[in-house]
Amino acid sequence: MRRVVVTGLGLVTPLGADVETAWANILAGKSGAGKITKFDASAQKCHIACEVKPADHEYGFDAGKRVDHKIQRQVDPFIVFGIDAAGQALEDAGLVDAPEEMRLRMGCSIGSGIGGLPGIESESLVLANKGPGRVSPHFVHGRLINLISGQVSIKYGLMGPNHAVVTACSTGAHSIGDAARMIRDDDADIMLAGGAESTVCPIGIAGFAQAKALNCSFNDRPEQASRPYDKDRDGFVMGEGAGVVVLEEYEHAKARGAKIYAEVVGYGLSGDAYHVTAPHPEGFGAFRSMEMALKKAGMTPADIDYVNAHGTSTMADTIELASVKRLFGDDIANVSMSSTKSAIGHLLGGAGAVETIFCILAIRDQIVPPTLNLDNPDEGTEGVDLVPHVAKKRRVRAALNNSFGFGGTNASVVVKALED
Amino acid sequence: MSTIEAQVKKIVVEHLGVEEDKVVADASFIDDLGADSLDIVELVMAFEEEFGVEIPDDAAEKIATVNDAIAFIEANKG
Numbered sequence: 001m002r003r004v005v006v007t008g009l010g011l012v013t014p015l016g017a018d019v020e021t022a023w024a025n026i027l028a029g030k031s032g033a034g035k036i037t038k039f040d041a042s043a044q045k046c047h048i049a050c051e052v053k054p055a056d057h058e059y060g061f062d063a064g065k066r067v068d069h070k071i072q073r074q075v076d077p078f079i080v081f082g083i084d085a086a087g088q089a090l091e092d093a094g095l096v097d098a099p100e101e102m103r104l105r106m107g108c109s110i111g112s113g114i115g116g117l118p119g120i121e122s123e124s125l126v127l128a129n130k131g132p133g134r135v136s137p138h139f140v141h142g143r144l145i146n147l148i149s150g151q152v153s154i155k156y157g158l159m160g161p162n163h164a165v166v167t168a169c170s171t172g173a174h175s176i177g178d179a180a181r182m183i184r185d186d187d188a189d190i191m192l193a194g195g196a197e198s199t200v201c202p203i204g205i206a207g208f209a210q211a212k213a214l215n216c217s218f219n220d221r222p223e224q225a226s227r228p229y230d231k232d233r234d235g236f237v238m239g240e241g242a243g244v245v246v247l248e249e250y251e252h253a254k255a256r257g258a259k260i261y262a263e264v265v266g267y268g269l270s271g272d273a274y275h276v277t278a279p280h281p282e283g284f285g286a287f288r289s290m291e292m293a294l295k296k297a298g299m300t301p302a303d304i305d306y307v308n309a310h311g312t313s314t315m316a317d318t319i320e321l322a323s324v325k326r327l328f329g330d331d332i333a334n335v336s337m338s339s340t341k342s343a344i345g346h347l348l349g350g351a352g353a354v355e356t357i358f359c360i361l362a363i364r365d366q367i368v369p370p371t372l373n374l375d376n377p378d379e380g381t382e383g384v385d386l387v388p389h390v391a392k393k394r395r396v397r398a399a400l401n402n403s404f405g406f407g408g409t410n411a412s413v414v415v416k417a418l419e420d
Numbered sequence: 421m422s423t424i425e426a427q428v429k430k431i432v433v434e435h436l437g438v439e440e441d442k443v444v445a446d447a448s449f450i451d452d453l454g455a456d457s458l459d460i461v462e463l464v465m466a467f468e469e470e471f472g473v474e475i476p477d478d479a480a481e482k483i484a485t486v487n488d489a490i491a492f493i494e495a496n497k498g
Contacts, residue, residue, distance in 0.1 A: 070435070070436060070459070133465070134469070137458040137462050137465075138458060
């Protein structure tokens with residue numbers, strides 16, 4: 001069977017717009033949360049978010065580095081973040097100038113949960129206030145979810161599969177899992193896979209707040225708002241950014257002497273078939289997703305050292321935790337599980353990809369990132385190392401990422417240190 | 421440089437992301453400044469907005485260079 005390894009990484013996050021900066025800040029226990037700066041949020045219930053910082057910030061994002069000025073003007077920010085993260089990953093993998101023969105078998109699977117909501121909002125206002133003749137001719141293709149994959153394929157000449165997953169907050173994990181299968185099934189040798197999101201806009205914040213999903217009770221203490229597993233958790237903090245990995249067939253990577261971070265060994269998917277926003281109360285879907293990922297990997301819970309939880313800082317945290325406990329049984333004592341959403345917020349369609357990258361880095365550096373703000377662990381957290389407050393040095397042979405989305409869609413990805 | 425000329429050039433620089441010194445009078449939007457047909461639609465909208473003129477589709481199709489745009493606006497601005 002064709003094996004799939006990771007040979008490049010790219011990140012745009014609220015704590016850094018490159019992999020090493022973001023990871024260092026995550027391990028240092030920093031928070032990317034703050035008052036919303038992109039618009040006046042004073043009329044909203046929620047005033048806070050984890051925004052990607054501007055270029056002049058210590059760990060800000062410079063859109064001009066990899067995205068043409070003209071494209072920046074035409075497309076929504078989620079596409080700009082996605083193009084940049086994909087570019088970083090290709091540079092990291094040494095594949096920016098791949099020969100045409102190789103590029104015929106290089107593809108993209110970069111999705112988003114919602115897509116260009118800020119642009120849909122602003123152009124709707126143009127339509128209402130100035131009429132249809134003032135709507136941008138770039139409106140449609142500047143908002144479409146598959147336009148990260150589209151733009152990236154055009155910029156870098158990637159002629160393999162061009163795909164985009166849309167499964168709400170499971171998008172990033174599904175993107176990586178689906179792309180790994182495309183390589184396994186011989187549709188491609190190399191896939192750029194991941195997700196991006198940027199919905200910190202009035203209708204995005206209002207919509208999630210009205211759905212009672214956002215934290216609205218820590219407006220004066222943004223850095224403490226995202227607190228997975230804590231008794232005082234009260235909804236997620238919206239993040240934004242992108243994560244993209246280069247997936248590559250193992251022999252292909254070996255033949256060109258590529259640096260190999262890890263192997264993608266397991267992928268599980270399931271549906272809750274229960275409710276549009278709430279998870280199944282027994283975590284039935286989450287359990288089966290993780291179980292399938294382990295089975296596909298030929299592993300048991302004892303082989304997993306780190307779980308990067310979905311852990312959004314909502315009531316659902318303890319449901320996920322209960323299903324992890326049930327799956328791991330006695331092995332729960334040996335695993336560390338944390339939610340990096342405590343630091344960078346919830347990147348929605350980008351989350352699964354960004355968090356899979358953190359799993360890969362945990363394996364590379366043999367350290368697991370912390371769960372911030374876990375001051376008073378909720379009932380049901382006993383007996384689980386949730387890595388409160390501080391990163392922890394430990395053995396990490398393999399890691400599992402969970403991502404669950406509205407609609408009851410679940411995905412789990414298992415990555416493992418490479419063994420010959 | 422007339423005010424209209426300066427404003428047109430500013431809009432072109434901003435929308436197409438090109439260097440200011442490339443936006444000369446006889447520069448073609450498509451051949452010299454890297455625009456595609458949708459960029460031209462956007463430029464025409466920006467001119468309409470900026471100068472308060474209406475540029476009908478058949479007139480817009482004839483605007484190929486920076487000078488064409490300036491000439492149309494100068495002739496039609498109220």
